[in-house]
Amino acid sequence: MASISINQRLFPDESYHLFLNEIERHMPPEGAVLDLGCGDNRMLAPWLAPRRQMWGVDFHKHPALVDPACFRLLEPDGTIPFDDNSFDVIISRWVLEHVTHPERFLADVARVLRPGGVFVSLTVNAKHYVSWLARLFHLAPHSWTQTLIHRLLGRPHEDTFTTYYRLNSLERMDRAARPAGLDVMHSRFYASQEYFAFSKSIYSLAAFVDGTLEMAWPTLGKMYWVVSLRKRRSNPAKTGHAKPRRKDLMTDVQAA
Numbered sequence: 001m002a003s004i005s006i007n008q009r010l011f012p013d014e015s016y017h018l019f020l021n022e023i024e025r026h027m028p029p030e031g032a033v034l035d036l037g038c039g040d041n042r043m044l045a046p047w048l049a050p051r052r053q054m055w056g057v058d059f060h061k062h063p064a065l066v067d068p069a070c071f072r073l074l075e076p077d078g079t080i081p082f083d084d085n086s087f088d089v090i091i092s093r094w095v096l097e098h099v100t101h102p103e104r105f106l107a108d109v110a111r112v113l114r115p116g117g118v119f120v121s122l123t124v125n126a127k128h129y130v131s132w133l134a135r136l137f138h139l140a141p142h143s144w145t146q147t148l149i150h151r152l153l154g155r156p157h158e159d160t161f162t163t164y165y166r167l168n169s170l171e172r173m174d175r176a177a178r179p180a181g182l183d184v185m186h187s188r189f190y191a192s193q194e195y196f197a198f199s200k201s202i203y204s205l206a207a208f209v210d211g212t213l214e215m216a217w218p219t220l221g222k223m224y225w226v227v228s229l230r231k232r233r234s235n236p237a238k239t240g241h242a243k244p245r246r247k248d249l250m251t252d253v254q255a256a
Contacts, residue, residue: 043056
């Protein structure tokens with residue numbers, strides 16, 4: 001397929017595997033891992049291990065939810081329903097672009113991470129033109145956007161949410177992360193034209209446009225962003241959130 005060869009020629013070794021590799025790099029041999037905004041709760045399945053606890057949280061139970069015993073609903077205000085210092089690693093995929101209160105969100109991530117723990121996220125580059133197109137779409141009723149995305153990409157309506165892009169640049173991320181006791185330790189953008197996969201010619205054109213933008217301004221032509229934050233081992237952030245009234249995490253895991 002010509003469009004794929006154009007992408008590979010312009011952006012060699014750039015794909016979703018960059019996110020998977022970053023997760024693998026921080027996956028502990030034993031401990032607890034959380035998928036924040038887990039959807040159907042399948043993301044962490046490749047890393048299941050006897051001494052590794054995998055959890056998922058989201059605002060709603062997905063219609064195709066798997067392993068419900070290891071799933072919890074987020075609190076209505078978005079608070080993660082686990083005690084402080086519960087997880088070695090937290091991952092999120094297609095979540096940051098939906099965050100409305102960046103400082104509050106990252107403070108809660110820091111709260112449930114253990115000292116030295118890592119938050120690995122895959123999100124959209126706020127400077128890429130697709131994010132600006134999305135902003136235009138969201139001027140219309142959200143149901144219209146859901147229908148359009150479903151028709152073009154086949155994505156279920158329940159998997160399309162309103163986007164804000166308030167954490168989707170390195171500058172904004174660093175500014176919100178530091179007060180929470182988190183430091184940016186990895187940042188890598190990569191190009192993808194998957195949003196235009198419905199048309200071979202438009203896909204090819206998008207690859208060419210992305211390549212041209214990259215030559216003019218690095219990262220401007222790269223749609224996706226893999227970013228990792230590490231929680232400092234000292235002076236943990238005071239989030240102001242009361243601990244959720246839950247049992248100890250490992251007690252719950254053993255009971256499940």
